[in-house]
Amino acid sequence: MLVTGVARQLGGRFVRRIQRDPEVDRVIAVDAVPPAHHLGGADFIQADIRQPTIARVLAETGADTVVHMDVTGTALGGGSRATVKETNVIGTMQLLGACQKSPSVRRLVVKSSTNVYGSAPRDPAVFTETTPPKSLPSGGFAKDAVEVEGYVRGFARRRPDVAVCVLRFANILGPAADTPLASYFGLPVLPTVFGYDPRLQFVHEDDVIEVLRIASHEPRRGTLNSGTFNIAGDGVLLLSQCSRRLGRPTVPLLLPAVTWAGSLVRTLGMTDFSPEQIRLLTHGRVVDTVQMRETLGFTPRYTTAGAFADFARGQVPGLLPPQTLAGAVDRLAALTAKAGGHPQTHGAN
């Protein structure tokens, strides 16, 4: 088995986990930079997937399963957006080219994102795997993901003998998440778009690892693990709910101001807060997970709310912790009960 993008937390965790499965003889971990974390007993090969060396790696190791996890929104260690795009798109093309040449490859798993659906007010409320997006993502990671999926579809056509599984993950959260959305929730005060309350869905890191495992092994009886699947936890959280559960106050800003501020901080290089991220936090996105349950046979352990709660536990408490607010209301309740029908005005808002 060959895994790309192992220098990231998620890739590292997956490599460590997959070695414990009896079906896996050997794991070859590939990335352009050496990982900071240990990879268990996996063989690390430092190779840039943008270069043709990846074809030699694949040919020499004779891997039968390729898990492509190097499709990401942010650069590791402060690379520019151009580097990320090149790794995503050119890297995928090189890797797919290598797979096409390799007679040993039997299975390909690609980590994609629900970003491919975009986020627009004219979209249906819930996306299924076949929903065509009303507005294709204009740039950034979302566009990369769309292009990557396009190349993967082309590969699947040319190599019908290879089982191809594309997993479209909702926003990945967990105690160790390092996604742009996780860093957004880490801000002391959350800037939001005035007049919009987006619906968000999350998937927990543990579930990500688990579903990648299911996709990279032989399918279990009665399930099929090739095709495109949306992966998300059950349920939906509104951004306002997220901020209240985190205890972080929100600052509603007008949409043009948010777009302008977003481009300003991007220019200054403070955060990588992309336009499609702003669109997500404006219009939100919810995907349908019936295919994940029924065809792939995967049931996530964490709901959206559960994944978010687990993430929130790893965060420093906000300015308005929900426990404090709840305690204030409880004290007020005790006070009114004592006053007996002469309740006081409360300023808990």
Added chain:
Amino acid sequence: MADAKVIPFDDDRSRGSAAQRPARRRSAGSRRGALGEPGEVGSVQPLPGRERAQDGSAGREEEPRESREPSDAGGHDGGLERRVAAGLAFLRRRLTGDYEVDDFGYDEELTDQVLMSLLRPVYDKYFRVEVKGVENIPAEGGALIVANHSGTLPLDGLMMQVAVHDHHPAGRHLRLLAADLVFVLPVVNELARKLGHTLACAEDAERLLAQGELVGVMPEGFKGIGKPFGERYKLQRFGRGGFVSTALRQGAPIIPCSIVGAEEIYPMLGNAKTLARVLGIPYFPLTPTFPWLGPLGAIPLPTKWTIQFGEPIATDGYPPEAAEDPMLMFNLTDQVREQIQHTLYKLLVQRRSVFF
């Protein structure tokens, strides 16, 4: 479509002449006259149970408001403390984010406790809505309510939502399908989602019907809501009949709904098309008061409304491929449209005046 007959505005006041005049022309309905007839004869009679239902809703109306603002509560009955406690529990859940929304962003708790209480005074006191035929809405399972659309601003949809929620014995929630413009506008889209509305598209409608929800749709769309005052109560084209194929695919009954009174809330005398195009909206209404009086001109006229739910039209008897049959789709669309139009005429004939 043969053009429907419009009852002149003045006829509403002179009741004697309206009664003599046949309210509808048969020519339009001759093709399918047999289809729309049977259910209509008795359908405009007021329900015996209606008053009781209204009383119940009036009693319920005050509670959530008071419990949310305990300081306003003037009564010294024993229920006050309980209400204060309930209000504080509600406040606690809201502040800590401990509430549920569904996939469409529908916030049932907020809708029931706050938003409905804000709409109810408008419904009860301002438009004094009279509801008929609410027993035609099934107590459970998916159903599609199809209504006429009018009034420049979509207040009719909101009033229909309150009507279903307050008068239906099962307290069902109506999930409205709204135009895409609603979801583009800030604040409006947030409130619409929390009220349970979603985009008027086949995917969302089917998903809601499959979940067994009661879905409300106004197929006339902007053509209906933005038509000039002279064409009031004259139904426009019913879209492309997409609602029929959606209902057919889910086997959900179609319930025609006629709303009288919404046409006159903003008499739209003109349409500033250039201004509308500049603002990116489908029409810019010019009424006797708007925009001349500024925000004051945007206050709707206090008309008296009637909402009549008609006999359901079953769609589960058709074979699965029926949803792909354009002829059947057009016929069903026409049937629904005629039933609504005929009920509109009947209600208009019965109406004593626009305002009472």
